[in-house]
Amino acid sequence: MENARISxxxxxxxxxxxxAGTTWIILPGKLISDAKQYSWLVCLWAMxxxxxxxxxxxxxxxxxxxxNLIEIVTLVLGRWAGGLVxxxxxxxxxxxxxxxxxxxxxxxxxxxxxxxxxxVFHVMVLIICAYAVVKGIESIAMVTxxxxxxxxxxxxxxxxxxxxxxxxWQNFNVPFxxxxxxxxxxxxxxxxxxxxxxxxxxxxxPYVHNRLKTSYLLGVFAAGTIMILSVLMPIGxxxxxxxxxxxxxxxxxxxxxxxxxxxxxxxxxxxxxxxFVVCLKLSIVFYCxxxxxxxxxxxxxxxxVAYPLIWFLSAYSLLFENIVMNVEWVDNYLxxxxxxxxxxxxxxxxxxxxxxxxxxxxxxxGNRPA
Amino acid sequence: xxxxxxxxVVFVAxxxxxxxxxxxxxxxxxxxxxxxxxxxxxxxxSLIQRRxxxxxxxxxxxxxxxx
Numbered sequence: 431m432e433n434a435r436i437s438x439x440x441x442x443x444x445x446x447x448x449x450a451g452t453t454w455i456i457l458p459g460k461l462i463s464d465a466k467q468y469s470w471l472v473c474l475w476a477m478x479x480x481x482x483x484x485x486x487x488x489x490x491x492x493x494x495x496x497x498n499l500i501e502i503v504t505l506v507l508g509r510w511a512g513g514l515v516x517x518x519x520x521x522x523x524x525x526x527x528x529x530x531x532x533x534x535x536x537x538x539x540x541x542x543x544x545x546x547x548x549x550v551f552h553v554m555v556l557i558i559c560a561y562a563v564v565k566g567i568e569s570i571a572m573v574t575x576x577x578x579x580x581x582x583x584x585x586x587x588x589x590x591x592x593x594x595x596x597x598x599w600q601n602f603n604v605p606f607x608x609x610x611x612x613x614x615x616x617x618x619x620x621x622x623x624x625x626x627x628x629x630x631x632x633x634x635x636p637y638v639h640n641r642l643k644t645s646y647l648l649g650v651f652a653a654g655t656i657m658i659l660s661v662l663m664p665i666g667x668x669x670x671x672x673x674x675x676x677x678x679x680x681x682x683x684x685x686x687x688x689x690x691x692x693x694x695x696x697x698x699x700x701x702x703x704x705x706f707v708v709c710l711k712l713s714i715v716f717y718c719x720x721x722x723x724x725x726x727x728x729x730x731x732x733x734x735v736a737y738p739l740i741w742f743l744s745a746y747s748l749l750f751e752n753i754v755m756n757v758e759w760v761d762n763y764l765x766x767x768x769x770x771x772x773x774x775x776x777x778x779x780x781x782x783x784x785x786x787x788x789x790x791x792x793x794x795x796g797n798r799p800a
Numbered sequence: 801x802x803x804x805x806x807x808x809v810v811f812v813a814x815x816x817x818x819x820x821x822x823x824x825x826x827x828x829x830x831x832x833x834x835x836x837x838x839x840x841x842x843x844x845x846s847l848i849q850r851r852x853x854x855x856x857x858x859x860x861x862x863x864x865x866x867x
Contacts, residue, residue, distance in 0.1 A: 525855075727832055734819060734829040741811075741840020748847055749856050759856055763863045 432566055432721075432732075436634065438641030440571040443578050444714060445631060445649020446656075449480070451711030452533045453624040453653070454660040455680055455704055460757065461661055463674035464616045466606040469661040472617045477654025480625030483772055484650050487628075488643050490776050491635045493783060499632035500725045503775075506783050515775060516726045522771045523719035524739070526627055527712060528746035529756075531555060534708045536753050541681055542701055552744040555709060560736040562713040563720050567637060570713045577706055585703055588696050589663065592687030596667040604670045618765040624653065626772030633718040677753065716743075801848055808841045 436444070461469040494502045499519060504512035535551035562570050628650060635642060664679035667687070673679040681704075685697040720736045729735060750756040815833050819825045846853045 723832070723836075727828060729826075729828050729832055731819070731822065731825065731829050734815075734825075734833045735836060737815065738811075738833050738836035738840065741837050742843060743840075745840055745843035745847055746855070749852055749854050759860060763860050766863050766867050767859060 432637075434566055434568045434637045435639050436567065436571050436637045438638065438645040440575055441634070441638045441642060442645035442649045442652075443574045444571055444634065445628065445646050446652045447574055447578075447707055447710045448631060448714050449624045449628055449650055449653030450656045450707070451624060452530055452708055454656055455537065455678055455707075456533055457620065457623070457657070458661045458664055459673060459676045459679050461617060461620065462665060462670060462679070465608075465613050466670050466674070467602045467604050467665055468606070468608050468613065469617075469665070470658045472613065472620060473654060473657040473661060475614075476617075476620040476625060477651065477657070479621050480628070480650045480654060481647060483626065484628065484647055486773075486776055487632055488646065490780055491632060491642075493780075496636050498634070498636050498721070498725070499629070500722045502632075502779060504726070506779050506786070513726065516722065518775070519771065520719060520722045520726065523630055523633075523715055523722055524743060524746065526630065527715045527719055528743045528749075530708060530712045530715060531743060532747040532750060532756065534705070534712070535747070536756070537678065537681075537704060537708075540677060540753070541697075549744060549748060552747050553740065555712065556716075556740040556743055559709060559713045559716045560740055563717045563736045564733045566732075567634060567717055570710070570717060573713075574710050577710070581703055581706060584699050588684065588687070588689050588699070591689055592683065592696075593663050593667050596687060598666065598669075601665055601667075601669045606670075619760050620657075622765045622768035622772070623760065625650065626768040627715075629772050629776070630715055630718045633721050634714075801845065804841065804844055804848060808837065812837055 458469075461472060465472045490502065491497075494505065497505065500516045503515045503519065506512065507515055531552050532548075534555060535548040538551050539546070539548055562573070631646065638645065660680060664673035664676075664683055667683055668676070668679060676682050681697055681700060684700040685695060687696070688694045689696060716736070716739070720732050720739065723735045723739075724730065724732060750759065812834060815837070816830065819829055819833060822829075843853055
């Protein structure tokens with residue numbers, strides 16, 4: 431395992447950008463379409479769910495201090511069963527990485543560069559992220575830390591100004607009957623994406639040398655808050671009907687709002703922001719995938735895994751023919767599929783560990799690499 | 801398809817060259833490097849032949865039967 435150290439603050443920004451990542455740009459339109467003006471409420475209960483399962487993963491990690499997810503799996507379930515589950519997790523991480531890549535190319539294709547083949551975006555972004563992965567998690571954490579002020583500055587100042595000018599409370603008075611169970615069933619994908627994806631960050635837990643629990647939970651909480659704001663802003667400014675029919679309502683909001691009398695069309699700034707945020711998320715999940723493969727197969731050179739993985743990820747991200755197929759898959763299967771990794775396997779690990787009386791006493795001073 | 805095979809050969813050759821320069825490199829490094837590249841190349845080949853190995857669809861079908 432890499433001999434790296436991540437501070438609590440770095441873990442917080444990593445968790446925040448990983449969780450918010452692609453969600454705040456992709457999901458608002460679909461969420462508003464499914465839950466109308468109550469979509470902020472959906473984000474709220476999804477965030478509570480996200481915090482609850484984060485506590486489950488932290489509880490699991492606390493029983494095996496200094497061990498990451500793959501190490502815990504192989505330790506608890508043994509070489510063969512553990513190896514199989516570890517392979518499942520590797521598939522999971524690579525799938526998330528390829529879907530994030532696809533989300534980015536869809537965005538670039540729909541909003542900015544419609545004539546460029548999507549595979550060009552995939553290969554270019556993946557090469558950069560593979561380089562980041564080879565450099566290590568400390569480099570990724572430092573870049574995330576470095577970009578945090580810029581990303582917030584260029585997003586929040588224009589958006590606060592623009593939304594304040596366009597805000598209309600009447601937009602929340604749309605005829606819609608809210609039924610909790612129906613809405614819950616229609617929007618359960620939000621519980622999976624992004625909140626169950628954060629199980630990937632268990633791969634980084636041993637590197638965090640202080641305040642792991644606080645930074646992880648605060649990261650999930652902050653990302654949930656951003657999700658709530660990301661659905662409130664388009665509803666308040668563009669209205670429910672219009673936002674529900676847009677693929678990227680936040681992007682349209684930036685395109686149409688007037689910052690001042692002469693400064694408008696700020697969507698280019700947002701596009702760069704999205705590019706940064708998605709690359710950060712991709713680098714993190716790519717790192718988790720590479721680390722998992724290296725640990726399972728006992729390989730020390732990350733470059734021997736990271737660069738060939740570009741082949742696999744760039745092809746996998748093309749499997750959805752279009753964004754509609756992607757949305758349908760998310761609607762029908764995502765929650766159940768993610769539940770396997772976010773709930774079933776962790777609970778299984780806790781049960782087997784309990785049955786085998788495996789209880790590794792926590793080290794003092796937080797989670798340190800063994 | 802020919803281009804894909806050529807790219808695969810060039811990529812593996814360059815990768816093997818760089819791996820061989822590292823004195824701490826093991827056989828596992830070579831094996832994984834070639835295996836992952838081969839998996840990716842197979843997936844690319846299936847896409848080029850318009851008969852994709854659609855893992856998403858496969859997962860969907862399995863979930864349809866289970867849930």
